[in-house]
Amino acid sequence: MQPPFHRLEEFVGLTPSDINLVRGWAANPRRVARHQPIRREGDPVNGVFFLLAGWAASSVILRDGQRQVIKVHLPGDMLGFPSLVLSSAGETLEAITDVSLCPIPNAAIGRLIEHNPRLTAALLLNTQKERVALMQALTWIGSASALARMAAFLLDLHDRLDSAGLVIDGTFDFPLTQQFIGDLLGLTAVHVNRTLKRLDATGYVDRKKGQITILDFEGLRSVSPNLPPEPAGRAAWSRIGGKA
Amino acid sequence: MQPPFHRLEEFVGLTPSDINLVRGWAANPRRVARHQPIRREGDPVNGVFFLLAGWAASSVILRDGQRQVIKVHLPGDMLGFPSLVLSSAGETLEAITDVSLCPIPNAAIGRLIEHNPRLTAALLLNTQKERVALMQALTWIGSASALARMAAFLLDLHDRLDSAGLVIDGTFDFPLTQQFIGDLLGLTAVHVNRTLKRLDATGYVDRKKGQITILDFEGLRSVSPNLPPEPAGRAAWSRIGGKA
DNA sequence: CGGTCCGTTGAGAGTGATCAACGTTAGTGG
DNA sequence: CCACTAACGTTGATCACTCTCAACGGACCG
Known part of the structure; x- marks a missing residue:
């Protein structure tokens, strides 16, 4: 390989x-x-x-x-x-x-x-x-809300997976438990669940088992705390x- | 120089x-x-x-x-x-x-x-x-309380100033506004004030204008979220x- | 002396934590 | 293939740490 x-x-x-x-x-x-x-x-x-x-x-x-x-x-x-x-x-x-x-x-x-x-x-x-x-x-963890952190995380992850050639049509594998995401973003698993559900309900993302699809990049960016540096x-x- | x-x-x-x-x-x-x-x-x-x-x-x-x-x-x-x-x-x-x-x-x-x-x-x-x-x-900002963050920050700052030869008897210059500390630790200036006052009242530190003295290293370490890596x-x- | 910045203090509000329960999924062994 | 179990996701109720808003005093500076 x-x-x-x-x-x-x-x-x-x-x-x-x-x-x-x-x-x-x-x-x-x-x-x-x-x-x-x-x-x-x-x-x-x-x-x-x-x-x-x-x-x-x-x-x-x-x-x-x-x-x-x-x-x-x-x-x-x-x-x-x-x-x-x-x-x-x-x-x-x-x-x-x-x-x-x-x-x-x-x-x-x-x-x-x-x-x-x-x-x-x-x-x-x-x-x-x-x-x-x-x-x-x-910066995200220090001064952004749970929703903003989650949006920024998903966008960043998408971009990094994309660089590695692991994204198809906005869809990528997502093997992370909510507890894990909580430990990453400084939130509890319960709040991660609520936040993800909110992003899902708003139509920004779609969650299937083990996968995530980003449906609305602009929407996610709009709740994200900042734009990534070039x-x-x-x-x-x-x-x-x-x-x- | x-x-x-x-x-x-x-x-x-x-x-x-x-x-x-x-x-x-x-x-x-x-x-x-x-x-x-x-x-x-x-x-x-x-x-x-x-x-x-x-x-x-x-x-x-x-x-x-x-x-x-x-x-x-x-x-x-x-x-x-x-x-x-x-x-x-x-x-x-x-x-x-x-x-x-x-x-x-x-x-x-x-x-x-x-x-x-x-x-x-x-x-x-x-x-x-x-x-x-x-x-x-x-780690501090993601998963420690305001008090723990502040303690860890003061200890870390002390150690770094000490390496630079800028500490005398636990006392060092402290030219930071509380707003600034807030922006550093992901807190508001108001809460920084309350947290510092608490550390002061407990006898862990002493604040003079523009200076800080660490009075009780062990006490500060005990509220700190972790020990610094060696x-x-x-x-x-x-x-x-x-x-x- | 007046203005601005900074620190201090109080009251009230809110985001996210905690506690708890239950459904679902996945892994394991019979 | 099914039964059993543990891990994970979901949801509700309540709590509390920290934020927000607001006011005031003191220090420094022009």
Whole structure:
């Protein structure tokens, strides 16, 4: 199977040798069954993970038992990067669906920085995009209503799935429980249910089992707290002096 | 004045030539008066900023006018990095106090990645630490009470100021309005006032004009939603194969 | 001295949480 | 293939944390 390059290639064009390097990573994927942990908070940090297929989640547990889901990861994402600066993993990574991913050991990251400026730039810029996504999430959760958060989440998810080629006609798989969405958006499962029902009743979305269809993008955007920032694409690379 | 190296050197030991390079950046600092913008959302992205002295903030505005403060920046921080992947700045940077900072143009970042793996690693790891901080903030705002958020914020601020050498005996400057804290923690200014008063009345903190003293660290930690993750320090660099 | 910003305090309202119950779906084992 | 069970989704009633609106005092600045 062709690894999902769309995230790595978003800002930097990869050379054939870069592509081969990544393909080398993806040669022996590790499979994890849905609902199984990939790496737990507190585990040793042996490297990062490149998600090849399936959905994953990263989350943090608070002392009172509350869980905050940080992000839903889709194919093409790099997982576990932030924990590189911690003495043990700072987030739990788990499979939402069956997933296929390849571990990238610490030493490989060091070699990359040392010898491959182009892929390093791709990683560095990708990380900045993750920061932008976190800033967005923080903004939604910090200052938008439940309805607005949900709308923003669904639109964002749609766009990310679309980039990965996983949307057909506004319809996409949706393997998330309402409890999970609650932990992601800072709401209770009960309120998630009411909010989704409201979006459904208004005609913005349609819910089937395990799938969602966005019926009215404009409507969703109108209740969304903001418009997503426009990515720079390859211009980001050329701006900092990169050669095509 | 000696530039604040403590952030850049946290994970990677810098060589004398690295240090000189950074000193070169800091040779001609730009000064910005308090409450003045450094760069506005939507402005062109000409580079990033290295904060030499003073406090700054990054924030995002929502369509309904709500402001979410993303982070309070202290001396030694790099500002505006996430916007590198956007077609225009995705966050507003502004001076909280009078500020001294040096602009690092885009091209300098590209040259760094190309020619200086050590400083590149320092930047990459620093960015991961920023992601961890964002994850923390998201967790607090998503699933902790006003009191817990405030406690966590004060403890975190104390620790960061301490790293920069700006704390004396638990006391530090505190130039933030309650409105600002509200925008940071996802609360209203009124509720910030009540929450701070509660922490004060309980004896956890003492407020003087423009300053705060933390009187009872254990007490604050006990109401805080979690303990901060432990940074790996230089081990992060050696783990990925970096030479001392 | 007057104006503006900031902090403080009170009263009332509302969004979302909590508690609880029930129906439905999916997974498991006989 | 069916019975059993646990997980998930749905709905109602009530509660409370935080917001909203409003007013006032003090500090700083022109």
